Amino acid sequence: MSQTLQVLQAFDRTVVSEIPMDDARTLEAKLASAARTMRDRRAWLKPHQRSGILWRTASLLEARQAHFAQLIAREGGKPLSDAAVEVIRAIDGLRNAAEELRVFAGREIPMGLTPASEGRWAFTTKEPIGVVAAISAFNHPLNLIVHQVAPAIAVGCPVIVKPAMATPLSCLDFVALLREAGLDEPWCQTFITDDNALAERLATDPRVAFLSFIGSARVGWYLRSKLAPGTRCALEHGGAAPVIVDRSAPLDRIIEPIVKGGYYHAGQVCVSTQRIFVHADVMDEFVERLAARVRSLRVGDPLLQETEVGPLITPHEANRVMSWTDEAVSAGAVIIGGGRQSETTLMPAILVEPAVDSKVSQLEIFGPVTCVYGFQELDKAIDIANSLPFAFQASVFSADIGPAMRAARRLDASTVLVNDHTAFRTDWMPFAGRRQSGYGVGGIPYSMEEMSQEKMLVLRYDG
Template sequence: MTRPLQVVQAFDRAVITEIAVDDAAALEARLATASRTLLNRDAWLKPHQRSAVLLRTAELLQARQGHFARLIAQEGGKPLVDATVEVIRAVDGLRNAAEAIRTFAGREIPMGLTPASEGRWAFTTKEPIGVVAAISAFNHPLNLIVHQVAPAIAVGCPVIVKPAAVTPLSCLGLVELLHEAGLDEAWCQTFITDDNALAERLATDPRVAFLSFIGSAKVGWYLRSKLPPGTRCALEHGGAAPVIVDRSAPLDTIIEPIVKGGYYHAGQVCVSTQRIFVHADIADGFIERLAARVQALRVGDPLLERTEMGPLIAPREADRVLSWTEEAVAAGAKIVGGGRLSETTLAPAVLLDPPTEAKVSQLEIFGPVTCVYRYRDLDQAIDAANALPFAFQASVFSADIAPAMRAARRLDASAVLINDHTAFRTDWMPFAGRRQSGYGVGGIPYSMEDMSQDKMVVLRYEG
């Protein structure tokens, strides 16, 4: 008999519950069900049915906002205030998907442009790409699931979703709401496992037409290399998001968004602010203000409403972040703050001028640490920001339009935020990692395009 999966609170490791895990037989059953559902074209859900399910699910989720926020805080460690925002975003995401169905359509293809194309009328329609396998991450255990599942439902794809093994409860709760809202189980199934081999079998099964993967670059790119011919995918990884602070930037107003960008969810965000390049003329004042605000962050139990920063997801992650900061300090960086508060909770830290070759300057920290570097020349700062093999979102803070726009044009990023932090996102905007940071474009309407395919119909007529 397969052992149950123990789900614990990220903050104190207390057991929340134990849930049954799925085995190879369960995986085969889910794949067979999804494939059979797709092949029965006469039973495909109509647009109005898909829209109704998504809107009803949004209503149910909104009514249980407090329950889901607490669940996110418990299993994922996100502070309750931010967990509540995640639920609100998830509700909006479901509505976004339903609304997008209204304009999700093909187009007319011009005919009659040559004598050979006369007497024909051509247009495209949208069809589901096929079975979707959605493998998700722990850091937004509800909203990431919405971003993967809602587009699939909106376009009519059967979807099998595997949440992170450490945060499965939010996913299970959302799928239950979808079924309560009237969606037949065959259209959205969960697959619960902590077995990487089984997860790989899900992702690479030839019956899967599209893989949606959110997680580590190492795993994502490996899975992509194993996909059978014809299977498409979207990968969302992370980076070491850069911020450039121009000397014209008003220090009194920029600290708060930068701290939010760097320490939101203890830095466990794929576009978390990590590398901050500050003009030397204002560096001392910037560091003083940044250090004071970071050290004033209220760190602790995410279930307390006053908490601004909670734990890391697991003790091994706290160990890793500490080792990276210690390496940087040993190599000459100065540190403000830092240290361990519990098995999974770290005090937030600021590293000043860590060496370029240090891990904190080269790799995604995914923890409550930001790095500050001084610069004199804007283009040198931009070059340093662009120097890593991954790129996602970037920011520039400036009161002057010229340096802001120069940075916006030259930064290698899929999005450049001007006078805002790197972790800003709305759920309808395109969201994509460049180079090693990802593949494809996220965001609910963009995922709907990925999970669909065009079919052209050409009608020949006389007269």
């Protein structure tokens, strides 16, 4: 008898659903099916077929927005208003992948530049890289799946997707939409398991040509070290996103985006605003304004339309965030707000001047906590912002172009946002962690490039 997985509602830990899990035999069958599908080049889906499937899936998802928003809020704990935005992004992501196929092509390679290359015409074409293993995270249980699956379908790769065990239902229902849109099962299969050894077997099987991994750096870098020879990968981890607030920044206009960046989805976002460096001239007023807005955030059941901050994904995570906060306070940080509301929900907190060696200053919090530090010299604040072994997105708020551009040039980040929060992204822009924060480039068009390979064709002719 196969084992089952209980999927719990993030907010109150009640059972949402119970679903069957896959075992080693099922994994082998799915890998064999995907590899067989990839080998049969005559049966590869044509671009118009792939595009049509993506467009139809987008339409099906659009018709079921309310269902998916509720599902995201229940299993993942994201507030319903934000969950609705996630569904809209997923719809757009599918259309983005389909539209990208209109320009997804090789290029001509010039010949005749030397006598030896005369009489030849050369160009490249795009081919799918092979079987894709996609291992996903809980915090955007629909949109992250779309980020991994839609590019694979678009370029013609069979994909096996393993959702996070806390949030598998959005993935399962999404794959059901793909079936309804006409995609045969071997082109997109799910793999449901809580067995880490089986998940590792999926990622490291030699039949897998590309691993897409979204999750913890510890697991991602470990899996990369175990990949079969020739397997390529993209890793998306997290960071401790820094924000620079210059003395010229208009405080009445910057608090709202900073709060959104720091407390969206209870801080459970890989580019969530975490470390805020504020010029000493405006430090007191900034903290006062930030504290007033943070205290007003409505915490509670994500299914309620008015909720702004929902639960942490598990009680364990809530306990961890509380322990990190307590440690920082014990070492001298001043705390504003905070505290536990329930088993899974925490009141948003601000930590003022936590020690530089505390966990909240050194590691990704992944909870509803921001840290505020004062500075006198911009370059010193930038040096501290750049001092951690990971780097992803960063922000600078300034009304003066000089400090804004100085910070934009010197911050170690793959993206620097000027007068916007660190968690901003669109799904067609490049999205990549630096150093320990990731490997490869995300964003739907960029993932399509990563999941494809070029083939050269050289035609020799007379005359």
